[in-house]
Amino acid sequence: MQSTTAALWIVATPIGNLGDFSDRARRTLNDVALIAAEDTRHSARLTRHLGIDTPMMSLHEHNEGARIDTIVERLAAGDSVALISDAGTPLISDPGYALVGAVRAAGYAVLAVPGACAAIAALSIAGLPSDRFVFEGFLPSKATARRSRLAELADESRTLIVYESSHRIERCVRDMGEVLGAGRRIGLCRELTKLHEQSVLLEAEALAGWLAEDDNRRRGEFVLVVEGAPEASRERGEIDLDALLGELLALTGTKQAAKAAARLTGRATNEIYARALELAAAD
Structure with a gap:
């Protein structure tokens, strides 16, 4: 180990309300x-608000590799460095x-200065099991790749946490309904800790349908x-599914029976x- 006391501090920053910034985080950045x-321009607004004039450099997904040597050199010289992202905890779907x-x-x-994390904040208010969960980050932006990844996650019994952007949120939710099941419950948390915060389950x-009703619900x-x-559904055999589909196909069309x-x-x-198409063709 190096003998220097210099350290890299991973500092969480507010995801909305600047009043959520801790005294320890403020002292560390100072x-x-x-x-x-x-984003130095974004973070400069935060440091100005806090009265902090510590020098700043950019470190993002496109230049992280080029910045590493500079930061290690600063540490070797005895300087401590703090890493912050635009909002929340660095490295959680952010560079670092x-x-x-x-x-x-x-x-x-x-060293960590913990604080805001959108994933954990959403989990705490969603109303779904929080004892076991999986953080998936951002799903693929392309529809085919996104649906493929959702299919891989379809039998995951732990609560799943996903980040999504405003211009893909409606398509993402529709894909979840088609791939995971129309009845799968989803907690949507929008603009956490900000003025227009909203959450539904x-x-x-x-x-x-809720998203389609109001353009404002797709912003942020x-x-x-x-x-x-459900654990029980993962244990169901093909015979149970065939029997269920047989009953449903006798009452309605293939698509409705599948849903x-x-x-x-x-x-x-x-x-x-x-499988419903196979059974319908067999008849």
Whole structure:
């Protein structure tokens, strides 16, 4: 280990209300020799508000690799450095992973000043199980890749946390309904800690409709907290599904039968629809 007391501080910043900034975080940013920020223009507003004049450099996804040597050199000179993102906890769907790894490899301490994290804040208010959860970050932006990833997650029994942008939120929720099941519950948290904060817990199909009703509901930054697949549904055999689909197909069309079966079993709609087509063709 290096003998220096210099350290890299990972400092969480508010995700909305600047009043959420802790005294410890304020002191840390004031005391370090350099702040590495995802967007210096954005972070400059924060430091001005706090009366902090610590020098700042940018560190984002496009230049992180080039900044590592500079920061390690500052640490070697005895300077401590703080890493902040635009909002929330650095490295959580934000830059910093490569830097932290390099600093640890160089033998310097990495210390946390914990605070806001949109994923955990959303989990705490969604009304879904919080004892076991999976953070997925941002799903793929392309529809085919997004649906493919959702299909891989369809049988995950733990609560799933996803970030999404305003221009994809409606399509993402509709894909969740189609792939995970129309009855899968989703907690949508929008603009957490900000003036227009809003959260609802609805089944996927109802949530898609809720978003479509008002343009304002599709604005801002989103966290989706998705109910895990029911354990019982994961244990169902094909015979149970075939029997259920047989009853439903006798009453309604293939698409409607698949949607109903998805709601009742918690299984992926596209999987059930494919099986329903096979059964309908067999008849």
